[in-house]
Amino acid sequence: MSEAYVHGYHPRANERLQDQAAALVDLLHSDTSYPPGSMVLEAGCGVGAQTVTLAQRSPDAQFTSIDVSADSLAEAQRAADAAGLTNVQFRQADIFALPFAPESFDHVFVCFVLEHLSRPVDALAILSTLLRPGGTMTVIEGDHGSTYFHPDSRAAHMAIQCQVQLQRLAGGNALIGRQLYPLMVEAGLEAVHVSPRMVYVDSSKPGLVDGFTRKTFTAMIEGVRESAIEAGMTDPEAFDAGVRDLYRTAAADGVFCYTFFKGVGRRG
Amino acid sequence: MSEAYVHGYHPRANERLQDQAAALVDLLHSDTSYPPGSMVLEAGCGVGAQTVTLAQRSPDAQFTSIDVSADSLAEAQRAADAAGLTNVQFRQADIFALPFAPESFDHVFVCFVLEHLSRPVDALAILSTLLRPGGTMTVIEGDHGSTYFHPDSRAAHMAIQCQVQLQRLAGGNALIGRQLYPLMVEAGLEAVHVSPRMVYVDSSKPGLVDGFTRKTFTAMIEGVRESAIEAGMTDPEAFDAGVRDLYRTAAADGVFCYTFFKGVGRRG
Numbered sequence: 001m002s003e004a005y006v007h008g009y010h011p012r013a014n015e016r017l018q019d020q021a022a023a024l025v026d027l028l029h030s031d032t033s034y035p036p037g038s039m040v041l042e043a044g045c046g047v048g049a050q051t052v053t054l055a056q057r058s059p060d061a062q063f064t065s066i067d068v069s070a071d072s073l074a075e076a077q078r079a080a081d082a083a084g085l086t087n088v089q090f091r092q093a094d095i096f097a098l099p100f101a102p103e104s105f106d107h108v109f110v111c112f113v114l115e116h117l118s119r120p121v122d123a124l125a126i127l128s129t130l131l132r133p134g135g136t137m138t139v140i141e142g143d144h145g146s147t148y149f150h151p152d153s154r155a156a157h158m159a160i161q162c163q164v165q166l167q168r169l170a171g172g173n174a175l176i177g178r179q180l181y182p183l184m185v186e187a188g189l190e191a192v193h194v195s196p197r198m199v200y201v202d203s204s205k206p207g208l209v210d211g212f213t214r215k216t217f218t219a220m221i222e223g224v225r226e227s228a229i230e231a232g233m234t235d236p237e238a239f240d241a242g243v244r245d246l247y248r249t250a251a252a253d254g255v256f257c258y259t260f261f262k263g264v265g266r267r268g
Numbered sequence: 269m270s271e272a273y274v275h276g277y278h279p280r281a282n283e284r285l286q287d288q289a290a291a292l293v294d295l296l297h298s299d300t301s302y303p304p305g306s307m308v309l310e311a312g313c314g315v316g317a318q319t320v321t322l323a324q325r326s327p328d329a330q331f332t333s334i335d336v337s338a339d340s341l342a343e344a345q346r347a348a349d350a351a352g353l354t355n356v357q358f359r360q361a362d363i364f365a366l367p368f369a370p371e372s373f374d375h376v377f378v379c380f381v382l383e384h385l386s387r388p389v390d391a392l393a394i395l396s397t398l399l400r401p402g403g404t405m406t407v408i409e410g411d412h413g414s415t416y417f418h419p420d421s422r423a424a425h426m427a428i429q430c431q432v433q434l435q436r437l438a439g440g441n442a443l444i445g446r447q448l449y450p451l452m453v454e455a456g457l458e459a460v461h462v463s464p465r466m467v468y469v470d471s472s473k474p475g476l477v478d479g480f481t482r483k484t485f486t487a488m489i490e491g492v493r494e495s496a497i498e499a500g501m502t503d504p505e506a507f508d509a510g511v512r513d514l515y516r517t518a519a520a521d522g523v524f525c526y527t528f529f530k531g532v533g534r535r536g
Contacts, residue, residue, distance in 0.1 A: 143416070145416050145420070146416060146525070148411070148413050148414060148446060149446070150446045150447050150450065152413070152443065175420065178416060178417070178418045178523050178525060179418050179523065181470040181471070181472065181523055182418065182470070182520075182521035182522075182523065185521070186521075192472065193472065194468070194470060194472075195468070196466050196468045196525065198464050198466050198527065200462070200463065200464045202449035202450070202462060203449070204449065204460065204461065204462075252450075253450040253453070253454075254450075255446050255447065255449055255450065257414070257446060257464065257527070259466065259525070
């Protein structure tokens with residue numbers, strides 16, 4: 001079951017991630033660019049949803065983007081080719097068994113990865129050893145507990161809670177965004193600075209209503225329906241009522257709030 | 269009971285509001301300043317926690333600051349005198365029975381007031397009639413449902429929920445921040461723009477840990493202890509455990525998040 005819902009492994013989820021990447025590019029990435037000649041490791045690139053943005057924003061840096069899934073990497077490679085990128089190398093590798101020498105990289109970038117790991121501090125500590133002294137680690141994660149909306153709805157919160165519980169059962173943590181600061185400090189990074197990136201959506205922003213409230217967040221929750229029912233966390237009626245109430249927040253008088261967190265730290 | 273907890277009416281609460289005002293001045297007010305000669309109504313000025321900031325940032329605008337409480341106004345007057353303000357007139361008045369002619373003001377400013385009103389849209393509509401066509405309405409409110417933290421704690425959320433319930437029983441709405449956009453639109457304002465102002469606190473920001481997490485938010489929740497117990501919403505042990513867990517979020521590995529909302533609209 002743990003793999004049944006994890007996002008990034010199914011065609012529909014992939015479309016969602018591509019949509020999300022497009023809508024949130026500026027919010028998440030506008031302050032990340034690497035100097036010419038930098039060697040950058042993107043750990044856990046998935047289907048390349050962030051890779052294209054990253055590499056386009058730093059055209060003279062060299063990226064090595066790894067993922068544990070060969071299928072995801074193949075899709076990431078197609079996305080990179082379609083974008084005409086020439087500064088990214090893809091490589092299949094596990095964060096906990098990396099084929100790189102210590103201090104091989106100037107910078108490491110990790111986005112939407114720690115939420116899936118049962119040992120996030122260990123992962124950060126391992127990735128840190130790949131940084132040269134003074135190199136930076138950038139980490140971006142969401143936090144489903146940052147979700148609130150109008151009209152408020154207990155059913156909607158319950159449906160979200162199903163996703164949180166499923167991710168926990170799979171060894172991950174859907175509430176990890178708020179923890180970036182202590183996690184990065186515990187991993188030994190220095191000068192850690194975390195900033196929230198809040199997505200605020202009301203009907204004056206129809207692009208976000210559709211691109212984020214409907215097609216990113218609510219679609220993601222909808223995507224765990226079968227797993228949540230199968231796990232006995234909910235019944236179809238209750239879950240569907242929650243999803244309906246999430247779509248309701250996309251109406252003219254609705255409001256939807258979600259926050260991503262971005263942390264940057266330095267290897268001492 | 270409704271008046272027993274409402275903030276702004278007791279010496280300790282007043283100190284808290286003054287602290288809060290100091291810590292959050294930039295976050296909430298940095299983008300508000302009124303042109304020379306503007307006539308500005310501050311509706312519900314309380315003890316003047318925002319008045320001094322407002323008037324100092326727009327030294328050549330003329331402020332009329334009203335409140336329903338004579339005691340609060342007296343304190344606001346003292347604060348204004350201490351700050352040497354000469355551009356503020358205080359006046360005792362009820363938002364629902366205002367002694368001003370229509371279109372008397374260029375701008376209206378309302379901060380931490382709607383949360384206490386059972387008819388927030390009516391209040392905004394009434395205040396709108398005091399604006400000249402093209403004049404602006406600025407509204408700032410918090411939202412206690414935007415609160416989350418690390419370590420997470422059910423007891424802490426329950427303690428916060430006591431404050432939310434007490435405010436609801438008193439006719440108010442502690443979750444009103446997220447609703448500013450639909451409320452302002454419903455009140456007939458045009459070109460409404462709402463922006464969230466998130467307070468993110470980790471231990472790299474000791475001023476906010478002390479000034480916001482401890483002395484503003486947690487102190488406010490602590491302040492409803494007796495009312496919540498008296499109302500049968502909690503027992504002393506459960507409430508105190510929640511407050512303890514809120515203080516725990518101020519530790520070196522703790523994180524605290526809260527969001528204010530600021531809306532600006534125009535009278536058509």
